[in-house]
Structures are given as structure tokens and as C-alpha cells.
Amino acid sequence: MALARISLEPPPHIDPTKATLAYGRLAIKRLNRELHDAVLLTRQRAVKALCDYLHDHEHIAEAINEDVVTSLNVLLKDSDVPCRAYATECFVVLCQHELGRVAFLDHNILQSFLNLIKLSEVDIVRLNAQKAIEVLTTSPAGALAVVENGYIPLLINCARDEVDEIKIVVLDTLNHCLSFDTGKGLESGGMPLFTQLLSHESPEVRARAAQNILRLSVNPTGKQGALENETIPALVELLKDNSETVRASAAGALAFICTTNHGRYTTLNAGAIPHLLHLVDDENSRVRVNALKVITCLSETPEGRRILLDHLNTITSHDKDVNAAVAKHAKIAASVITWKP
Template sequence: MGQADMAIPPISDSNRLLVPMNATCSLITTCVLLSAGMPPISQCFFSSYELDLQKNRELSDPVLLIRQRAVKALCDYLHDHEHIAESINEGVISSLDKLLSDPDIPCRAYATECFVVLCQHELGRVAFLENNILSSFFKLIKLTEVDIVRLNAHKAIELLSTSPDGADQIVEHGYIPLLIDCARDEVVEIKLIVMDTLNRCLSANTSKGLDAHGVGLFTALLGHENAEVRSRASQNILRLCVDPVGKQKVLEDETIPALIGILTGDSDKAMASAAGALAFICTTTHGRYTALNAGAIPYLLKLVDHSNSRVRVNALKVITCLSETPEGRRILLDHLDVITPHEHDQNAAVAKHAKIAVSVITWKP
């Protein structure tokens, strides 16, 4: 690229914003960036981003157009995974951290997209934690921020949660109450990402989710119109029910009838997750009798013949728990013909749990 091509045009209303990002962020990205008034430009500022100290300095340049073009070029550069280690070594993490507080929306949007790419790699996640970027991200996921920045920030946090250290740090930085609020208030696309993050974080620490009234929220989300939301709500209830306090809380919040409602007919994933949550809840006597009184057995018996093996396994687990009560055993003795064929199920896990269920149902003192 020649010197003439590299000349920086003067900033004006027609060229002060960059073309929208090439991130795959669905309609939210398009709508938000168009509303920000970002006109297209005919050519890129850099044909390639050769990482050096000068380019890194441009990320903090006082001239808006230079910052925009530098972070856009860096974002494109990072999409080649071979550039991740080099970029981290050159210190771009701290430069991007500063851009997270930039008053310009495209600068913040591109900076968060850079962190999405970085957090797809172990090196990037480690650098993210070592530079304490979580402290800067806290304000980016609040509803006062624009959609595209929130979406990118949540994507980066969700990727960070895939590592045990990342999930622990998210909890320690006090994110759980805010993420619970986001799961309640966000648009569906972001809500799903948030619930995936919570699922991993609650595996590491259930108490924070219980303290933030997570059971009540996820119980309400079991009635959401989106099947993916209902499925993730069931998964998060399952995580919270690992804790004895969570098992008691679901009884207080009438979660069991809502979970049984999912069993009456939903997506395979939602029904499997709901049955899995019930299996944890029904490990307590109170939980078993609540499920029995809510009429769970007929729906569970139908799921024993379901085509999805995960649904069959989890349904059999709940049936086994319910058969530990005299009332449940009496009912299930009349339906052994539904369960016994699955002792020879082609799926080993299904066959195993069918045998366990039959042995408990037919047990005699």
C-alpha cells in the first residue's frame, strides 16, 4: 500500500465512523450499528495489521478515526489464531482494556469483539484473567450499554467460563447477581448466552445463585415461549438443586409442578433437562412426595419410551426415586411392562437405569 493510500483523511461527519463489524452477531449488530450512523468507507485503512509498538499506540490515539481503524484492523488480525500469542506479547490486552471505556460505540464494540476472539483460546483466557479485564467488563453488560457491546461482552464472559479458573473468577468478581438480572431482562439472544455462563458458574458455586434468587427466576423462565430458554432454565435449576438449600428452595417456589409441565411435551433438550432436575430434587423425601402429588408418574412413564436416550435415562432416574416411596411403588408395580423392555435397551445407560428401576420397584422387605 502506497503513502497516498495511507493518508489519514480529515475527520468529518461523513467519515468519523467505521463500517459495521464483520462479527456474526445477528440482527442486533446490524440494527445498533446502523442506528449509530456508521457510513461505509470504500477501502480499509490497513490491508494488513502488522503488529508493532506504533500500531499498539494507535489504539490509544486521541484522534477518533485512528483509534477506530486501529481496533478494526486488530480485530481482523486476531481472527487468525496464529496471531493470538504475538498480540498478547505485544501488550494489546492493556490497550484494548482502555478502549472498553472509550466514549465511542464502535471502539467499544470492536474492543469487545477482540476479547471474544481472544477468549476462544487458552492463552487469551489466561491473559484476560491476568490483566483483570473482568473488572472492566462489569459495566459493559448492564442494560445501560448498547446491545452490540453487551452481546460481545457476554460472549467473551461465556467463553471465559469454559475454564474452571474463569468460572471461579466470574463468581469471585461478584457477577452472579448481575447475570441473574441479565437472564431475566435481556433479549433472548443474549439471555441464552447468559444462562450458559450461569450454568458453568453455578457448577462451581451454587450459593451465590441461591442468594440472588436464582431458583425463582429459573422457575419463571420454565414458562418462557422459547424452548432453548426453557431448557437452559431446567439445567440451571438442576445446578442449584445439587445444594441441599436449593432442594428446599424449589419446594418453596413451586418449581416441581413447572418442571412436570415441561415433561408434558416440549423439545427433547428441555424434557431431558427437566427430568434431570427432578431426579436431583427427588433424592429427598419431601421432593419425592411433592412430585407424586403433582402427578409426575404418568408423564415419566411416557418418557421411558422416548426416542431420545437422555430423556429415557433421566425419566428412569426419577421413576427410581419415586419408587422408594410405598405409594410410588404401588403405582409403578402396575406399569412394569413399560420399564422392563428397556432392561435390554440398545443404549447401555438406559439399560442400566431400567434394571435399577425394576429392582427398586420389585423390592420386598
């Protein structure tokens, strides 16, 4: 299903004219000065021109050296929507570079972003702010900073309340952050929310919800939370999803939950084995690997082993799969299924 795109329709006098760029190394200096101008039109033109200028990666270091980050931080509090929108877009571009991420953290921009992700802010500003945070969290230092600044509970709320386009970005950010701190995600109600999102109409949301359940299930408390919130039947249902990304993420989450006996038997009782055997022949190698991991876990139960012995050929046929990871996990699954005391 296609999502409606959030975009900014700037006032007609901003984009066509923009700010006149000075030559060479003076360009950033002039734009930086105009970002502080008392005239709104000058600020609008300057931040729009700067946004375009930063898309050339050669200008990133120069902009940081001229302390443009401080000027943009001031613009984040501007009363004008286009100024805030283009300022946040500048941070999206800056955070795509290591120098920009370091400057973002050094200037504590995360504190300024706290007000920009609230639902009282306009859509385009929230979207750009969430995109900047998501790009920031692709680096370990950035993800850790987001966790330490108390963003996980806020992001969980955003994942529940936001429009779909922003929800997808937020779920990506959480996926990065929960690898550092699953506890905060569980305390903030992450497991019931992600379980609810497994039935969302968008496959992109469903896949990301399953991936975040996987993150939370690394924690033993998360595995228990999956059992308490009826997460396993919802994941088993997604093994039949039309999207291969959703199928792969659902199987991956089950593989983590099934490391406990309670998780294995709940998955067995949910009727997962027929779907998993079908996924062993899936065209997507990630789906095949994750399905084999779950099958291996289920075959550690007497009931699961008894069922899977009748389908051993389906698994051993992948011993020489073109994908090395699939071949490896097929051999492991076969050895566990055929194990005798």
C-alpha cells in the same frame, strides 16, 4: 420461535477501508499503536482490522505478546460505540483460546466488563461482553474468577431483565458458575427467577432455566427452595414440552429434587409418573436416562412403587437399550421397583 439478532451496523467508512495491515510480524505492532491514536477513525479502523485478524488462531499468541490486551482494555472505556463493540468482540475471540483466557484474567478485564453488562450500555456491547464472559467460564479457572469477582448476583439480574438473545448467553454462564457456588445463586433469588423462566416462550430459555434449577438443587437449600417456589409442578409440565432439550433438562432437575422425601411426594402429587413413563420411550437417550432416574427415586415411596409395578414392562424393555446408560438405569429402576423387604 426465532429471536431477533443483535448486530452492529458500523459507520460506512470503517468496514470497507479498515486499517492497512503492515507485513508479517509488524501487523500487530502497527494495529496496537493505532488503537491508541487520537483520531477516532484510526481507532475504529484499527480495532475492526484487529478483530478480523484475531480470527486466525495463529495470531493469538503474537497479539498477547504485543500487549494488545492492555490496549483493548483501554478501548472498553472509549466513548465511541463501534470501538467498544469491536473491542469486546476481540475478547470473545481471545477467550476461545487458553492463552487468551489467561491474559484476560491476568489483566483483570472482568472489572472493566462490570460497566459493559449494565442495561445502560447498548445491546451489541452487552451481547459481546456476555459472550466473552460465557466463553471464559468454560474453563474452571475462568468460572471461579467470575464467581470471585461477585458476578453471580449481577448475572441473575441480567437473566431477569435482558433481551432474549443476551438472556440465553447469561443463563449458559450461570450454568457454568453455579457448579462452583450454588449459595450465591440461591441468595440472589435464582430459584424463583428460574422457575418463572420455565414458562418463557423460547425453548432455549426454558431448557437453560431447568438446567440452572438442576445446578441449584445440588444444594439441600436449593431442593427446599424448589419446594417453596412451586418449581416441581412447573418442571412436571415441561415433561410434555415439544423440545427434547427442555424435556431432558426438566427431568434432570426433577431427579436431583426427588432425592428428598418431600421432593418425591410433591412430584408424585403433581402427576409426574404418566409423563415419565412416556419419556422412557423417548427417541433422545438423555431424556430416557433422566426419566429413569426420576422413576427410580419415585419408586422408593410405597405409593410410587405400587403404581410403577403395573408398568414394569415399559421399563424392563430397555434393559438392552442401545445406549449403555439407558440400559444401566433401566436395570436400577426395575430392581428398586421390584424390591421387597
